[in-house]
Amino acid sequence: MRYGWMSTTLACLLASAAWAGPGDIQTFGSRGLALSASAAPQASLATRPGVGIRLAQVLLPDAAPEGPLPGEFAPSGSPSAPAANPSSPNLGATRPSGGPVLAPAAGPEVVYDPFSWVEGHLLLFHDPLKYYP
Amino acid sequence: MHWTTKAVAILIGVALAPLEAMAFDLGRSGISLNPPARGWKVEQHHDAAIEVWHLRAEQWQPPSPQSGLIAVTVSTLDGDPWPDPAALRDSAARALRDEMLGEVRQDTPFDLTAGRFHIAGEDLFGMIGLGEAPAMPISARLLVIRTGDGALLITAFSVLPVDQAPFAGLFGADGILTATGPGAEALNGAPSGPPAQTAAPQGLNPVADPAIRDLLEQMQGGFDSKEGE
Numbered sequence: 395m396r397y398g399w400m401s402t403t404l405a406c407l408l409a410s411a412a413w414a415g416p417g418d419i420q421t422f423g424s425r426g427l428a429l430s431a432s433a434a435p436q437a438s439l440a441t442r443p444g445v446g447i448r449l450a451q452v453l454l455p456d457a458a459p460e461g462p463l464p465g466e467f468a469p470s471g472s473p474s475a476p477a478a479n480p481s482s483p484n485l486g487a488t489r490p491s492g493g494p495v496l497a498p499a500a501g502p503e504v505v506y507d508p509f510s511w512v513e514g515h516l517l518l519f520h521d522p523l524k525y526y527p
Numbered sequence: 528m529h530w531t532t533k534a535v536a537i538l539i540g541v542a543l544a545p546l547e548a549m550a551f552d553l554g555r556s557g558i559s560l561n562p563p564a565r566g567w568k569v570e571q572h573h574d575a576a577i578e579v580w581h582l583r584a585e586q587w588q589p590p591s592p593q594s595g596l597i598a599v600t601v602s603t604l605d606g607d608p609w610p611d612p613a614a615l616r617d618s619a620a621r622a623l624r625d626e627m628l629g630e631v632r633q634d635t636p637f638d639l640t641a642g643r644f645h646i647a648g649e650d651l652f653g654m655i656g657l658g659e660a661p662a663m664p665i666s667a668r669l670l671v672i673r674t675g676d677g678a679l680l681i682t683a684f685s686v687l688p689v690d691q692a693p694f695a696g697l698f699g700a701d702g703i704l705t706a707t708g709p710g711a712e713a714l715n716g717a718p719s720g721p722p723a724q725t726a727a728p729q730g731l732n733p734v735a736d737p738a739i740r741d742l743l744e745q746m747q748g749g750f751d752s753k754e755g756e
Contacts, residue, residue, distance in 0.1 A: 517622065520602070520682040
């Protein structure tokens with residue numbers, strides 16, 4: 395009986411700790427991607443762990459006059475638009491005129507080289523001169 | 528035995544332990560690394576999730592091993608995100624040509640599929656500087672070996688010229704690397720020249736491939752032993 399009461403208490407504690415309230419967590423993920431609510435001043439981020447899944451939600455306030463609807467393309471300069479990133483010109487670019495809502499942004503084509511890391515890796519670890527006595 | 532004698536024996540054993548040859552598998556690639564017992568420095572590094580083994584001969588002139596090898600580096604790329612080893616080979620070879628070697632006068636890419644190994648390699652011959660000493664001729668071999676469980680990115684440098692089997696000591700039973708399993712002979716049995724010269728022609732009867740024949744015999748042997756129980 396005592397153990398049952400303790401386990402119930404522990405479950406409640408875990409449940410309360412698992413649900414992080416809005417704004418408690420600013421970044422999410424540990425695999426090279428981050429989800430942040432900082433782009434929208436009035437938005438907040440909440441996470442909830444599941445079985446093998448972590449769910450993250452960016453919560454937007456109901457009355458956000460200048461913010462776009464969820465899923466809508468965020469015009470550059472708006473509170474919900476991400477900051478312009480020179481290394482990834484497609485992120486934060488202006489909305490293409492006349493295009494669909496989620497159309498790719500206009501601008502230079504981004505060509506990603508999946509092996510761009512190789513040169514740095516070789517120079518750092520495979521150069522025989524680097525370890526020459 | 529007196530305790531002082533035992534202590535001395537233990538100390539001698541501990542001191543000689545690093546000199547013993549050790550071999551260990553590189554994951555489940557089917558390739559093992561056999562660092563030479565003497566004359567080489569062995570270092571292990573990590574580049575994010577990539578495990579790197581760097582072996583370098585302590586003396587380059589003359590090279591400590593008779594094979595002429597002076598440096599061998601193996602990067603283990605776990606998982607299987609590398610469907611095209613040739614593309615990775617091309618990028619790595621470009622870095623070798625542009626950043627490490629000078630006056631590259633010969634550059635020979637090759638491809639080979641043997642058993643479970645998908646190999647894309649390139650042999651380069653050029654010049655390399657030894658600190659403040661004048662540049663000297665160097666042979667470099669780049670290998671990208673996809674094993675189905677990931678890939679290995681291997682570079683080897685040898686001071687021997689192309690006509691003296693500069694990479695004979697890289698793979699083999701007594702080499703720094705040893706391949707096992709189906710297709711191993713394509714790596715272990717390529718003492719000189721690009722392994723592409725030993726590539727089996729396309730459309731070959733699989734049973735004629737010794738590696739596949741051995742595998743089939745092993746599988747059949749397993750059934751036979753069960754029947755005998």
